[in-house]
Amino acid sequence: PAAALSAAQPNRSARAFARVVRALVQLGADAEHQVADIARTAGLRPGHASRLLLTAVEEHFAEHGGRYGTYRLTRDATALFGPAPVRPATPAITEALHRLHQETGLAVAWHEPGWRPGTGLHLDLVEVLCRQAALRADAAQLHSDLSRTAAGRIALAYLPPQMASNADGCPLRLPEHLARAVTGSRIAASRTASTHSLATPVQRGSALIxxxxxxxxxxxxxxxxxxxxxxxxxxxxxxRVSLSRTADLRQTA
Known part of the structure; x- marks a missing residue:
């Protein structure tokens, strides 16, 4: 019996750790979350979840968020667990991505901007096509700081001011010279140590969709x-896709 109990304890700990990581994925791999929300999603006590989150930080599965007491998945963990699209792509979106992927030979991604109280401006990943697993996290543009990614810079340059705010309601802006360069060329660029990205807006009229x-x-x-x-x-x-009558593109809420 004693041996059985000692064997069961690591299994319970491993399951609890997995539940915490799964909760971070379910709550949103590209955002930071309060311990209470993570614990509730994982079905654990906040104190237990907090200890497991500290372990996740030590093992580089999670990192501290920008706000006190928050956590988010690391980029490496995000690549392992997804990133999963948050909504299905329409046939027109899928066709556009496949064609662009074939034309450029690069990883391609489609994001749709949104805004929610308590979250602020965010980009929802709809679809990503990427042959190389090592590029997937960067191709998905999941950095929590939108100004660090090409897709995020497009959102900040083209969205109205009332949508360009963070979870605390503080405005998010690009430097004026960068915003002018983005809107003037309709291209935003970003780079990491191992990847480069370019992004462009998809609009209906003047609205970024x-x-x-x-x-x-x-x-x-x-x-x-x-x-x-x-x-x-x-x-x-x-x-092409913005002019398609069959695109069934979703307007930003």
């Missing part, structure tokens, strides 16, 4: 002429 992004290795963006070609194909793809 989505962002379209391509991501690749630095070698894919080393030639300025190739970068220009990627930008042209990206804008062309966004124009």
């Amino acid at each position: 989505a962002t379209l992004t391509v991501t690749g290795s630095p070698a894919d963006f080393a030639d300025p002429l190739t970068v220009q070609e990627h930008a042209v194909l990206l804008r062309r793809a966004a124009a």
Whole structure:
């Protein structure tokens, strides 16, 4: 009996740890969450969840959020557990992504902006096409700081001020020179140590309804002429899908 109890304890601990990580995924892999919300989703006491979250931080599954007492998945953990699209893509979106993927040979992603009380501005991942697992997290543009990603910069440049705020209601803005450059070229760029990304707006009239992004290795963006070609194909793809009568694109709430 004693041996059975000692064997059961690690199993219970492992299951509880898995429930905490799963809760972070379910609550939103691209956002930070309060311990109470994580505990409730995981079905654990807040104190127990808090201890497990500290372990998750030590093991690089989670990291502390920008607000006190919050946690979010790390980028590496997000790549392992998803990222999962939050809503289904329409046939027109899927067709546009596959065509752009074939034209550029790059990872492509479609995001739709939204705003919720307590969350603020966020980008929902609808679909990502990526052949290389190592590129998937960057292709999904999941950084919590929208100004650090190409898709996020498009959202900040094109959305009305009432939507461009964080969970605390503080305004989110790009530097004026960067916002002008983005709207002037209809292209936003971002880079990490291992990837480069370009994004463009998808609009109906003047309203931003989505962002379209391509991501690749630095070698894919080393030639300025190739970068220009990627930008042209990206804008062309966004124009095609925004004009499609059968796109069934969802308006931002």
